[in-house]
């Protein structure tokens with residue numbers, strides 16, 4: 038029996054996977070079990086920001102494995118302390134909580150916001166989230182995910198959330214009431230199809246939250262950590278949220294999530310929240326070394342320069358391709374909306390050795406490692422063009 042047959046027998050039936058079994062990575066390329074090489078513009082869904090050959094990253098993890106992997110949050114460990122310090126310092130926030138995934142970090146951030154409301158005397162706190170958003174699939178994260186196709190079956194156990202339209206300030210304002218404790222949104226909607234928020238929308242939300250004493254939560258799980266050419270996506274908007282949720286790139290491949298909160302929002306006390314694995318020494322090391330390497334090799338600057346080049350090239354492609362409907366995004370988080378379903382195009386790309394993923398039925402999403410260069414972008418454009 039081959040790997041794919043075995044997988045279909047053993048895995049819960051939750052994914053329609055492409056029929057490729059990956060075995061190793063080098064630089065910005067992946068290799069499958071037949072030895073076929075793929076240029077990676079997916080990065081494990083915006084995770085592998087350092088690519089696959091960063092020896093300093095690997096050595097730091099190996100050496101941490103040799104000393105200690107896990108010890109629980111009943112005690113302290115140095116890597117977690119350093120990781121939390123970095124997150125607090127880089128975001129300019131007050132406190133960090135280390136979790137294991139984006140979804141878990143969202144859960145924690147929404148709990149934090151509801152506690153903030155509770156402390157103000159609100160019994161039935163409400164959160165405002167956005168239509169077309171994606172924040173994860175656990176019940177709490179699903180509750181703020183504005184896509185009916187994911188929520189339908191679970192409606193009876195997810196509540197206390199109202200949905201506004203993204204980039205439509207009036208629709209948010211109309212939902213605010215005395216129970217509202219938080220507004221949560223992605224600065225760039227990822228899974229929903231790569232839709233960036235406008236500056237005006239973000240700035241109006243900030244003013245509204247200040248006026249009504251509501252927490253503003255940014256989900257930067259996909260768009261944070263250099264993806265937009267800035268360390269954090271909020272830097273593009275001159276707007277500071279009260280809570281930032283991070284994951285994916287912060288561990289560069291090791292499962293880590295985090296939320297950081299400003300002084301006003303950091304209302305958790307012992308017993309309010311916890312996790313066995315969150316911030317274990319291996320995860321802490323991944324965060325620390327990732328941030329160190331981003332600085333050491335000016336990787337955010339590379340993301341900015343390459344992001345500009347990528348959007349220039351995509352706009353050239355847009356002008357000459359009748360099947361492209363729109364190009365959207367910021368930096369190295371770009372979406373190409375087609376007039377048709379994109380899965381056949383994605384399959385063609387894969388056949389030709391290019392890995393891209395979708396974001397909805399009609400959008401190809403480009404979220405490569407942040408270390409890509411111009412040649413990689415040119416190669417991607419050539420293959421993509423020939424795959425329509």
Ligand SMILES: Cc1ncc(COP(=O)(O)O)c(C=O)c1O
Pocket residue numbers: 082138139140141143171172173174223227228256257258259260284285
């Ligand atoms: C914006 C956003 N929020 C939350 C999540 C959930 O993160 P995870 O899959 O790590 O649980 C994702 C995952 O794609 C995401 O893109």
